Amino acid sequence: MSDDYSYQIRRLETRTGGMEHELHSLRSKLGEVEDLDYELRDIRGGIRSLEDDLSTVRNDLTELDDDVRGHIQDTDQSLKRLTGRVQALEAHLLAAGGAPLADLDTIDPEWKKLARTANHGWHVRSGLHHRHQREAHRLKAREYEGAASARNPRALGAA
Numbered sequence: 001m002s003d004d005y006s007y008q009i010r011r012l013e014t015r016t017g018g019m020e021h022e023l024h025s026l027r028s029k030l031g032e033v034e035d036l037d038y039e040l041r042d043i044r045g046g047i048r049s050l051e052d053d054l055s056t057v058r059n060d061l062t063e064l065d066d067d068v069r070g071h072i073q074d075t076d077q078s079l080k081r082l083t084g085r086v087q088a089l090e091a092h093l094l095a096a097g098g099a100p101l102a103d104l105d106t107i108d109p110e111w112k113k114l115a116r117t118a119n120h121g122w123h124v125r126s127g128l129h130h131r132h133q134r135e136a137h138r139l140k141a142r143e144y145e146g147a148a149s150a151r152n153p154r155a156l157g158a159a
Contacts (some may be wrong), residue, residue: 129137
């Protein structure tokens with residue numbers, strides 16, 4: 001009978017060793033599950049944060065949309081006022097007489113040439129020195145002429 005018990009004891013020890021191995025494996029898997037639980041909580045927190053950010057962005061977009069609509073309305077009103085003023089100026093010019101009518105879509109080539117010439121004139125004029133700058137350059141030229149004549153009195157007379 002003792003052999004029967006020793007066989008059963010070895011069998012129980014084998015089963016116990018296997019169960020301990022399975023228990024260790026289960027504990028390892030439980031640790032992995034706990035890690036996954038933490039990761040899942042982090043993901044949920046990230047999703048909440050994204051939802052909050054999305055809500056903020058939606059609110060900002062709504063405010064911007066309202067602002068843009070307001071600016072569009074303001075621009076539309078300004079354009080209407082400007083159109084009215086241009087029409088009033090046109091009416092005033094027509095009433096004054098002597099102003100040539102011009103359709104800017106089909107303008108005469110001579111008027112285009114005149115406009116280019118005027119534009120070129122304004123461009124050239126903007127490159128000229130102001131009066132005080134011209135006077136400063138004239139003064140320096142006079143100083144140079146005076147210094148040159150003092151150095152060589154015949155230099156200015158020969159030139």
